[in-house]
Structure formats: structure tokens, C-alpha cells
Amino acid sequence: MNDAQHQYVDKVATFFTMFGSARAWAEILGWLMICEPAERTQAQIAEDLGLSAGTVSTQLRAHVQLGMVEQVRVRGDRTQRYRLRPGAWFEVMSSELGRIHAMGDIARAAGPVLPRDRPERVTELADLADFFAREWPPLLERMQANLTKGPS
Template sequence: MTMTEAQHAYVDRVATFFTMFGSARAWAEILGWLMICEPAERTQAEIAADLGLSAGTVSTQLRTHVQLGMVEQVRVRGDRTQRYRLRSGAWYGVMASELERIRALGDLARAGDDILPRDRPERVTELGDLADFFAREWPPLMERMAAELDPSPSETRI
């Protein structure tokens, strides 16, 4: 499939965003493409051709996406070719997992309590205060999000 200029721009924008946070460029490009491609299900070979990536790179990055729960493997009845698509509810899972990182930040801040300079503790206590705030607020926020957005994965298959 030939991507339009607008599709290229979007995939590049997604890739640029995620690489700022340490993701591999190919991983982010695949994510961006699976967010917008039609049909939504693509084979590994199609993804490689669409994005101009090597088959090995696509294979490795798709495996990571599947392991993270962002992408799922699907099959079309009567076709033995494995296809991939963005998993329904994947973004909800990403947001739900943030609570672990928030709590870890709080733990990191508290680990410095005994060694903080007494005249300037705010460099560490600020992080702990923010983490504690979000650790309290995140679960109710996720509950409201679930109620408003119904993030349950779709059971539809192709």
C-alpha cells in the first residue's frame, strides 16, 4: 500500500513523539502505521513494504508490540498468513499501567529521605509529593475514564 503524504506525516509525528521517550524509531513507526492503516490488519511483509523497513526489524518490533499488549495477531478465515493490528483497549492498558510508574517514582523519592540536604530537601521531596498526589488520584481517574469511555476490548475478529 502506498502511503499518502498525510499518512507519512502522521507516522513520522508518532515516531518522533515516542522516540523522545526512548522508543526505537521502527517500533514507533509501526505503532503509528497500525493506528491509521486501512485495512487495520496488516501482514509483516505489508508493514515492511509500507514503511520501507527490513523484515527482520519489523519482526523484532512486532514481537515487542505483541508482548507489550499494544498489538495483537489475527488470522483471516481461510488464510494462513498472520496479520497484526492495534489491539482494542491498548491505550487504556497503557494508561492503567502508569500507576506502577507513579508509585515507583514515589519510592525513588522516599529512598532519598535519609540523605537529603536538610537546607534544600525540595529537590527530592517535590517528586515524592507529586508521586503521592498522582498515586491517590490515578485510580479514581481511571475509574471515571472507564465509565465514560468504555475501554473494554472489542471481541470482534476479522
């Protein structure tokens, strides 16, 4: 891992850390975006980034559970490798639909306590969630078409 790579990992890590993710989690993500080869073992990642084996194990598990990273086996070698999952970014956008629905549910749950004064404080949120729930699937379709056809 050279200087430029280290710098880029730090850039990515800093970015995602702003949104509340753990430092190690973000560093692993950044490193898996640019490391060569794309497949690495836990021990290698720990060595590359200067993290403990325990931390790598825990945060890598988090990545796998989120669907960002997958485990692969290299022919002839029996140690487990990890790599960024193809289509990982697309997956993240797809999973956004779940959060949209959750927002809608929160808004609708206000029923019993819906205020007389300016009820749009709540209803606007519900309408917005409904709108996105409708728009998101076709948007994803267009997105996939755009990506597979090779853009810009």
C-alpha cells in the first residue's frame, strides 16, 4: 500500500465517517475499492491498514451483513478472501426503499396525535414517503439500464 493509496483510503474514510460510520469500517471499504488484487484475506487487510485482527473481523462482518462485501474462495488456496461485491453500490440504493417505507410508517403512526394546528407537519412527510415509494422502483430500473449500457 503506497502513499497515494493511503491518502485515498483516508479520504473515503473521512467522508463516510461524517455520516456516523466507524473509522475502521470506512477504511476497509475504501481499501477494498482500490486494493490489488481485489480479493484480500482478513490478515492482509489488518496488516495493510494497521488494524487489529479483531477489528477487521467485526467490521468486515458488518460489511457482509449489509451486502457490500462477499467472501470468495480462490482455486488452490483454502483461505477465505473478501472483496467488494459486484453491484454493491446499486444494492445500497435499492435498500433505500426500505427506509422510505419506514418513514411513511412513522408519519402514518401519528394518526392518534395528529395536530389540528398545522397538521401538514406530519402529512407532508407521509405524502413525500408515498411519492418516493412510487418513484423509487422505476428509478432503479432506469439506473440499472444506464449502468449496464455503459454510460458517459
